[in-house]
Amino acid sequence: MNTKNLLYILKRLGLALLTVWVVITVTFFVMHAVPGGPFLSEKAISESAMRALEAKYGMDKPLFVQYLTYLKDIVTKFDFGPSLKQRGRMVIDIIGDGMRTSAKLGVISAVLALIVGVVLGAVAALRRNRIVDKIIMVITTAFVSMPSFIMGALLLILFVIKLRLLPGNGAAAGGLVLPIITLSLYPMAYITRLTRSSMLDVLGQDYIRTARAKGVAKGKIIFGHAMKNSLIPVITYFGPMLAYIVTGSIVVEQIFAVPGIGRAFVSSIINRDYPMIMGTTIVLAALIVVMNLVSDVLYKVVDPRIKLD
Amino acid sequence: MKKKLFSMHVDMDDFLPASAEDKAYMVQMRPSTTFFRDGVRRLVKNKIALISFIVIVAITLAAIIIPIAWPYSYDQMLGVTAGRPVDASYNNLKPMTYGRTEQAKIDAGETVFPHLFGTDQHGRDYFIRVVYGTRISLAVGFFASIIVLIIGITVGAIAGYVGGKVDLVIMRIVDIIYSLPDMLMVILLASVLGVSRLGTLIEGTSLERIGGNIISLFIVFAILYWVSMARLIRGQILSLREQEYVLASQATGAKSGWIIRKHLIPNCISVVIISTALQIPNAIFTESYLSFLGLGVNAPMSSLGSLASDALNGISSYAYRLVIPAIVISLIVLSLNLFGDGLRDAFDPKLNA
Numbered sequence: 021m022n023t024k025n026l027l028y029i030l031k032r033l034g035l036a037l038l039t040v041w042v043v044i045t046v047t048f049f050v051m052h053a054v055p056g057g058p059f060l061s062e063k064a065i066s067e068s069a070m071r072a073l074e075a076k077y078g079m080d081k082p083l084f085v086q087y088l089t090y091l092k093d094i095v096t097k098f099d100f101g102p103s104l105k106q107r108g109r110m111v112i113d114i115i116g117d118g119m120r121t122s123a124k125l126g127v128i129s130a131v132l133a134l135i136v137g138v139v140l141g142a143v144a145a146l147r148r149n150r151i152v153d154k155i156i157m158v159i160t161t162a163f164v165s166m167p168s169f170i171m172g173a174l175l176l177i178l179f180v181i182k183l184r185l186l187p188g189n190g191a192a193a194g195g196l197v198l199p200i201i202t203l204s205l206y207p208m209a210y211i212t213r214l215t216r217s218s219m220l221d222v223l224g225q226d227y228i229r230t231a232r233a234k235g236v237a238k239g240k241i242i243f244g245h246a247m248k249n250s251l252i253p254v255i256t257y258f259g260p261m262l263a264y265i266v267t268g269s270i271v272v273e274q275i276f277a278v279p280g281i282g283r284a285f286v287s288s289i290i291n292r293d294y295p296m297i298m299g300t301t302i303v304l305a306a307l308i309v310v311m312n313l314v315s316d317v318l319y320k321v322v323d324p325r326i327k328l329d
Numbered sequence: 330m331k332k333k334l335f336s337m338h339v340d341m342d343d344f345l346p347a348s349a350e351d352k353a354y355m356v357q358m359r360p361s362t363t364f365f366r367d368g369v370r371r372l373v374k375n376k377i378a379l380i381s382f383i384v385i386v387a388i389t390l391a392a393i394i395i396p397i398a399w400p401y402s403y404d405q406m407l408g409v410t411a412g413r414p415v416d417a418s419y420n421n422l423k424p425m426t427y428g429r430t431e432q433a434k435i436d437a438g439e440t441v442f443p444h445l446f447g448t449d450q451h452g453r454d455y456f457i458r459v460v461y462g463t464r465i466s467l468a469v470g471f472f473a474s475i476i477v478l479i480i481g482i483t484v485g486a487i488a489g490y491v492g493g494k495v496d497l498v499i500m501r502i503v504d505i506i507y508s509l510p511d512m513l514m515v516i517l518l519a520s521v522l523g524v525s526r527l528g529t530l531i532e533g534t535s536l537e538r539i540g541g542n543i544i545s546l547f548i549v550f551a552i553l554y555w556v557s558m559a560r561l562i563r564g565q566i567l568s569l570r571e572q573e574y575v576l577a578s579q580a581t582g583a584k585s586g587w588i589i590r591k592h593l594i595p596n597c598i599s600v601v602i603i604s605t606a607l608q609i610p611n612a613i614f615t616e617s618y619l620s621f622l623g624l625g626v627n628a629p630m631s632s633l634g635s636l637a638s639d640a641l642n643g644i645s646s647y648a649y650r651l652v653i654p655a656i657v658i659s660l661i662v663l664s665l666n667l668f669g670d671g672l673r674d675a676f677d678p679k680l681n682a
Contacts, residue, residue, distance in 0.1 A: 035504060035505070035508060036508070038505060039505055039508045039509060042505055042509065043509060043510075043514075046514070046517075047517060050517060050518065050521050051517075051521065053521065161663070161666075161667070162659070162663065164666070165610075165659050165662040165663035165666055166655075166659045166662075167614055167617055167618060167621075167634075167658065167659075167662075169617075169618065169621045169634075169637065169638075170637060170655040170658060170659060173637060173640075173641060173644070173651050173655065174651075174652070174655060176644065177644060177648045177651065177652070181644065181645050181648060182648075263510055263511075263512065266510070266512075266513075267510075267512035267513065267618075270516075270622070271618065271621055271622065274622075275641065285516075286622060289516070289520045289622070289623075289624070290623065297517065297520065301513050301514075301516075301517050304510065304513055305509070305510045305513050305514075308510040308513070309508060309510070312508060
């Protein structure tokens with residue numbers, strides 16, 4: 021690793037930290053710009069009770085002081101404050117609970133999408149313009165045009181209501197199968213197309229011809245030369261894929277009743293549980309920013325030909 | 330003029346002015362094609378893009394025209410008549426069936442306009458709700474893209490032209506907004522803007538019917554999605570300015586107005602059109618996603634996302650109510666994507682090289 025790479029990584033790290041800070045700041049001030057405050061939706065409460073509540077949650081202080089406290093708590097203690105609707109629970113605990121299920125869902129979906137996508141993409145590229153390639157391209161084109169909630173609902177109709185093969189409840193045994201399929205289809209289709217086009221690009225390169233002319237075995241050309249190089253662009257998709265899975269899981273967990281962070285997020289929006297909305301947004305945003313950082317840095321490190329800016 | 334045999338005299342006929350016929354013969358056979366016509370020719374040749382375009386036009390026209398002629402409206406509960414108890418036989422009608430009073434009319438020999446897709450749980454004609462949903466989705470996609478286009482071009486052009494410190498500051502802001510997770514920010518802003526003062530601000534105007542949530546969606550788009558357009562325009566302008574033909578033009582004494590009109594704009598415009606076309610399905614996606622989460626249009630107005638979301642409640646008995654908006658939304662997004670791809674193939678000069 022030379023200094024140029026290091027400098028690039030430092031620059032990206034700085035940008036990532038700045039982004040997370042912007043997210044925290046925007047989230048905080050946007051949430052506090054809501055007229056009426058978080059307690060207004062409750063039944064009419066007396067003036068003194070309101071004062072007491074505000075004092076308890078530190079809302080009697082000036083906004084900027086509240087902001088600094090909020091920021092300090094996040095940075096030093098990873099503390100997003102207490103939830104307003106689930107009394108006695110801290111936001112970070114609720115997020116942690118949901119995260120356990122959601123992480124399982126997300127990681128399995130991502131791995132599935134990656135494996136199947138790369139294989140299908142390579143097959144399509146090697147069988148270019150044949151019937152297999154055409155079928156794969158038509159199906160993937162259809163999949164990238166379908167919003168995740170539509171996909172989820174259609175799978176729900178087919179497998180749960182019509183065929184009665186799988187449970188529609190995410191908490192039941194095998195209940196994660198459909199959410200995983202739903203979440204992985206879009207990234208899978210995207211990776212397939214990405215792999216196909218980059219594989220075609222690589223297969224047209226001179227070194228492939230050289231290898232073939234030297235008499236290298238076909239399998240070795242495909243796996244040793246072509247596959248390895250065509251996977252580099254796929255790395256850049258890691259970040260967007262995670263962002264897709266995070267936002268997708270918000271609705272997919274809703275459809276299949278998966279007790280994950282997405283469902284907690286939606287119910288906090290409906291209940292107007294402000295600390296919970298803020299906490300979830302910040303944690304998920306930080307996750308996506310970090311993943312984008314990792315995939316960008318990895319991309320530049322893996323392929324030394326790529327110029328650093 | 331008579332010519333003597335074997336004379337070395339020049340044939341004076343050769344020096345007569347050309348007749349109209351001769352002139353016509355010399356004229357270039359094919360009219361020179363412009364960049365735009367050339368692109369359109371390529372686009373029309375692309376069957377998939379052409380079919381997608383026809384599908385988009387058909388859906389758009391249907392969404393505009395059908396509500397004018399349709400006898401039912403999107404918020405009319407058919408079972409509800411003033412001064413009478415609610416007629417529940419109108420709720421949850423299957424496609425092509427009729428409510429009790431309508432059935433009586435048919436038995437009496439009258440004709441009743443059919444409910445193509447049946448009715449929903451409140452007895453509203455489902456077909457017209459799907460049409461209105463399509464209308465909203467298309468409108469959101471279109472206007473959101475226009476907003477993105479205007480802001481993106483302005484900021485990108487300023488950054489590209491002015492350069493220097495202005496460019497640096499703008500691009501740092503763009504970098505940060507670009508790395509924000511857009512969907513989370515959209516959800517956050519939509520959930521807050523929806524309950525904020527916006528609702529009272531638009532009260533009484535025609536905007537009220539579609540609701541503060543959609544307006545907030547436009548605001549969100551205006552804040553977040555212009556960055557990629559701005560980046561694109563800036564990059565284009567920076568690279569175009571350095572092109573040899575611009576230098577050649579300058580060397581032959583062209584003024585900057587001429588260069589902008591003849592070189593920069595025509596070369597930018599294709600990229601702009603393409604990315605705007607691809608922005609529309611993106612916006613439709615976002616709108617339906619938010620509507621599905623309950624952050625989209627206000628009831629009783631429908632959007633394709635909110636129809637799908639409502640249909641989830643009765644999914645085991647009325648699955649078609651989810652399938653219909655699902656098909657419509659997928660069809661719209663698919664044909665817009667394919668058409669956008671076709672546009673890119675036809676109009677991106679760099680791909681033709």
